[in-house]
Amino acid sequence: MDDPVLVEVARGALVESRHRGAVAVSDADGRLAFALGDVTAPVFPRSAVKALQALVLFETGAADVYSLNEEELALACASHSGEPGHVAAVTRMLARAGLETSALACGAHWPASEAAARELARVGAPSALHNNCSGKHAGFLCDACAMGADPAGYWQPEHPVQRQVHAVLEDLTGAVLSDDRRGIDGCSVPTWAIPLQNLAHAFAKFATGHRLSPARARATERLRQACARKPWYVAGTGRFCTEIMQLFGTRVFVKTGAEGVYCGALPEQGLGIAIKCDDGASRASQAIMAALIARFLPLSEAERAALQAYIHPILLNWNRFDVGSLRVTDAI
Amino acid sequence: MDDPVLVEVARGALVESRHRGAVAVSDADGRLAFALGDVTAPVFPRSAVKALQALVLFETGAADVYSLNEEELALACASHSGEPGHVAAVTRMLARAGLETSALACGAHWPASEAAARELARVGAPSALHNNCSGKHAGFLCDACAMGADPAGYWQPEHPVQRQVHAVLEDLTGAVLSDDRRGIDGCSVPTWAIPLQNLAHAFAKFATGHRLSPARARATERLRQACARKPWYVAGTGRFCTEIMQLFGTRVFVKTGAEGVYCGALPEQGLGIAIKCDDGASRASQAIMAALIARFLPLSEAERAALQAYIHPILLNWNRFDVGSLRVTDAI
Numbered sequence: 159m160d161d162p163v164l165v166e167v168a169r170g171a172l173v174e175s176r177h178r179g180a181v182a183v184s185d186a187d188g189r190l191a192f193a194l195g196d197v198t199a200p201v202f203p204r205s206a207v208k209a210l211q212a213l214v215l216f217e218t219g220a221a222d223v224y225s226l227n228e229e230e231l232a233l234a235c236a237s238h239s240g241e242p243g244h245v246a247a248v249t250r251m252l253a254r255a256g257l258e259t260s261a262l263a264c265g266a267h268w269p270a271s272e273a274a275a276r277e278l279a280r281v282g283a284p285s286a287l288h289n290n291c292s293g294k295h296a297g298f299l300c301d302a303c304a305m306g307a308d309p310a311g312y313w314q315p316e317h318p319v320q321r322q323v324h325a326v327l328e329d330l331t332g333a334v335l336s337d338d339r340r341g342i343d344g345c346s347v348p349t350w351a352i353p354l355q356n357l358a359h360a361f362a363k364f365a366t367g368h369r370l371s372p373a374r375a376r377a378t379e380r381l382r383q384a385c386a387r388k389p390w391y392v393a394g395t396g397r398f399c400t401e402i403m404q405l406f407g408t409r410v411f412v413k414t415g416a417e418g419v420y421c422g423a424l425p426e427q428g429l430g431i432a433i434k435c436d437d438g439a440s441r442a443s444q445a446i447m448a449a450l451i452a453r454f455l456p457l458s459e460a461e462r463a464a465l466q467a468y469i470h471p472i473l474l475n476w477n478r479f480d481v482g483s484l485r486v487t488d489a490i
Numbered sequence: 491m492d493d494p495v496l497v498e499v500a501r502g503a504l505v506e507s508r509h510r511g512a513v514a515v516s517d518a519d520g521r522l523a524f525a526l527g528d529v530t531a532p533v534f535p536r537s538a539v540k541a542l543q544a545l546v547l548f549e550t551g552a553a554d555v556y557s558l559n560e561e562e563l564a565l566a567c568a569s570h571s572g573e574p575g576h577v578a579a580v581t582r583m584l585a586r587a588g589l590e591t592s593a594l595a596c597g598a599h600w601p602a603s604e605a606a607a608r609e610l611a612r613v614g615a616p617s618a619l620h621n622n623c624s625g626k627h628a629g630f631l632c633d634a635c636a637m638g639a640d641p642a643g644y645w646q647p648e649h650p651v652q653r654q655v656h657a658v659l660e661d662l663t664g665a666v667l668s669d670d671r672r673g674i675d676g677c678s679v680p681t682w683a684i685p686l687q688n689l690a691h692a693f694a695k696f697a698t699g700h701r702l703s704p705a706r707a708r709a710t711e712r713l714r715q716a717c718a719r720k721p722w723y724v725a726g727t728g729r730f731c732t733e734i735m736q737l738f739g740t741r742v743f744v745k746t747g748a749e750g751v752y753c754g755a756l757p758e759q760g761l762g763i764a765i766k767c768d769d770g771a772s773r774a775s776q777a778i779m780a781a782l783i784a785r786f787l788p789l790s791e792a793e794r795a796a797l798q799a800y801i802h803p804i805l806l807n808w809n810r811f812d813v814g815s816l817r818v819t820d821a822i
């Protein structure tokens with residue numbers, strides 16, 4: 159089945175590029191409220207499921223043993239921009255478990271924030287702390303220590319931490335995450351391919367706590383509240399995830415993943431959302447998420463106007479001339 | 491008509507993302523040697539036609555009046571990486587016409603080269619010289635001066651330089667480039683949408699000089715030779731355009747354009763090539779170009795192996811683990 163065109167990129171009077179994709183919106187019973195394209199094909203969710211991976215912080219007791227605060231819980235769910243505030247908070251998070259930067263196995267890359275990268279270039283080079291996944295990795299290390307497991311190799315599929323992540327993902331998504339569905343993520347931890355309808359179902363459970371044990375339902379609430387109250391720690395300055403949660407607070411949870419994935423939750427509507435842009439373009443998946451929020455959430459005029467800037471952004475060139483726009487199609 | 495999937499991006503055992511696109515390969519008489527997808531829809535060629543725009547340097551006499559050398563001719567055809575050698579050469583090029591950086595209207599951006607950008611961040615900020623199009627703009631300024639036109643506004647559609655660019659593009663492509671096909675490029679000059687079959691035809695003429703006046707045929711030869719001899723100036727360190735022309739010399743001309751466009755010429759085969767990836771992904775259009783070169787050019791074993799690294803590159807994560815690969819489909 160061919161996925162439909164969900165986003166067009168216009169230049170002048172013509173469409174210059176097109177993005178196809180698939181979308182699933184589910185309630186906590188697994189009933190689809192909306193679907194476009196193939197929602198049954200397995201999709202690597204990449205970083206879009208960090209909040210589900212972070213549930214293990216509560217199952218292992220790490221969140222309480224190390225008294226992780228809301229900034230740190232948000233960082234465990236984050237693909238952060240490597241700004242100085244992110245780096246400092248991950249350093250503190252590691253210290254809570256008595257660990258140092260050298261324990262992180264995510265690899266180093268320059269900050270995703272251009273400004274932070276330029277600033278860092280003036281004085282040094284990036285470490286694993288600047289990796290957008292360092293908060294998640296610090297969380298995995300806290301998990302290992304709280305479990306009494308050797309933190310070395312915490313990123314490998316057979317390590318107790320990743321086995322528990324696997325169990326949580328299988329339970330929430332209802333998908334069988336067999337080894338032939340397993341890939342290696344950018345930060346070296348396992349990523350399992352999961353159909354969009356299952357991802358949307360998992361995020362509806364995450365949104366509501368329905369069909370979860372009381373303890374796990376409470377854990378989803380703590381993570382949602384942490385991200386809603388400290389959204390800068392989930393992404394960073396000027397980033398969509400941060401700006402959307404700044405705008406909507408606890409009414410919307412959103413999280414990006416590499417290769418055009420977005421997951422989200424609308425707690426008041428009891429809905430979970432999962433998006434995959436076929437070609438991996440995040441400019442498209444972000445616009446689709448904005449359009450889905452506008453479709454399912456009751457909005458004030460100001461909120462609708464704020465979302466419109468993401469649904470139909472004007473594209474400026476290096477001289478800041480208006481040269482075109484990106485727009486979500488009528489399919490959504 | 492739906493364009494076919496031409497590139498798949500695999501992670502582990504699964505396809506993670508897919509890129510659709512269209513391809514035209516033409517001879518100088520406009521006969522298609524190969525075509526996939528819709529080759530009749532207008533496509534903004536963006537920077538992929540800089541070598542055709544640079545033909546105006548010979549029509550205005552600027553190339554000879556200002557004694558532009560091969561580095562400077564290659565830069566006029568370039569989307570360079572903003573490395574120090576590129577910036578120095580554009581500065582010299584402007585000086586030949588008695589102009590300074592302030593004459594450039596392309597706008598400033600950080601160097602496309604990560605290393606050059608980090609280095610620059612340690613000492614300052616980018617100017618218009620670092621814009622990947624600054625060589626083309628320096629060429630347009632040389633054109634204006636050689637024509638005796640006011641260089642101010644050289645980037646606007648009604649300026650004599652852009653009118654001559656328009657005439658050259660219409661003549662080579664055989665397409666009618668009406669105002670409703672005109673967009674504004676990233677560097678503010680006009681870009682006209684042109685069907686892939688016409689772009690491929692134009693590059694077959696550029697490859698061979700067939701169906702061109704003797705003077706224009708000689709101009710195409712000088713530009714092809716300049717790019718083949720100074721390929722670093724057409725792109726930069728580690729870039730596909732540079733590495734391909736380093737590998738094949740005068741046997742292959744290739745040039746990338748924004749939003750997933752690639753144009754190329756195979757002079758010995760008398761063929762021109764034009765590629766558009768529907769979603770604008772350059773990772774895909776580059777791999778498609780490599781596959782087309784492998785299909786149409788007789789290759790040594792070493793050349794075939796070198797191309798294979800672009801047709802089917804292994805993807806490494808931040809820890810340099812092999813996590814997947816990009817691969818051109820059997821359609822090509």
